[in-house]
């Protein structure tokens with residue numbers, strides 16, 4: 001197997017409360033140094049509740065946010081964080097809210113043409129052929145190309161968002177909550193389309209979502225994020241059926257149906273630790289029924305628990321827990 005995407009010690013820290021000429025009040029570590037690999041053709045799901053660092057991670061991966069530390073490698077070659085245009089050729093982003101992510105003043109054809117012009121230097125005829133090919137692949141009618149984003153339903157707009165990401169010929173897609181804004185009936189259509197496109201174009205997906213059931217259904221492997229760190233990673237079928245980390249178990253127990261949010265529904269306090277004053281030990285220790293003194297002293301390292309399953313826990317769950 002070839003590694004498509006390799007992240008090594010990738011982290012992001014934001015200064016907060018910074019005044020124009022003064023020092024910052026503190027630093028928020030949105031993503032702790034994180035290392036993950038995604039194999040070619042694989043779908044790696046990333047789950048975690050609101051505030052765990054999913055969006056920050058996604059934005060770093062597509063060059064929208066420079067990492068504070070660490071490296072991003074694509075097929076063994078490091079991406080230069082100082083050259084965001086390079087990212088677009090290798091990794092593309094599919095946004096959660098399809099309609100507002102499309103420029104309302106441009107036709108779909110203009111939206112689709114932009115990445116082709118910048119990335120490939122194609123002739124007008126070549127661009128037209130490429131746009132038609134991609135549009136057919138996402139099952140949209142050619143006449144839609146001359147319409148504007150507001151004329152589309154959420155599901156159609158998300159197909160356009162996916163088509164735009166594919167136009168640049170990138171082989172890695174970061175799908176950031178790609179179906180969360182859609183009706184449940186439309187979600188399945190978009191998920192099926194993503195599965196077809198993956199086969200057809202040989203794509204690799206990083207599928208970010210707070211919706212555990214969706215992630216479980218589409219992913220080969222899943223990484224569970226908590227407070228900016230990977231607490232467990234492993235094959236999708238094992239991660240939720242036999243979780244090793246008590247946080248993964250909490251997620252698995254609280255999200256049995258498609259479309260249902262994780263532990264903290266919209267608007268409710270997440271019970272995550274204060275990012276300006278993080279605990280010295282395991283970030284989950286205050287919520288964990290198994291926490292011991294050791295857990296409150298130093299964060300547990302990510303260690304292999306069983307074949308392919310890694311968890312950061314001093315008291316990993318046994319299969320009977």
Ligand SMILES: Nc1ncnc2c1ncn2[C@@H]1O[C@H](COP(=O)(O)OP(=O)(O)OP(=O)(O)O)[C@@H](O)[C@H]1O
Pocket residue numbers: 014015016028029030031048049050051052053054055056057210275
């Ligand atoms: N620009 C920023 N400045 C300061 N703190 C930030 C910034 N962006 C994110 N954060 C903080 O970093 C942490 C992770 O945020 P992030 O948006 O990545 O989480 P998330 O899992 O994507 O959440 P959601 O699902 O609600 O978008 C949070 O504590 C957030 O408040």
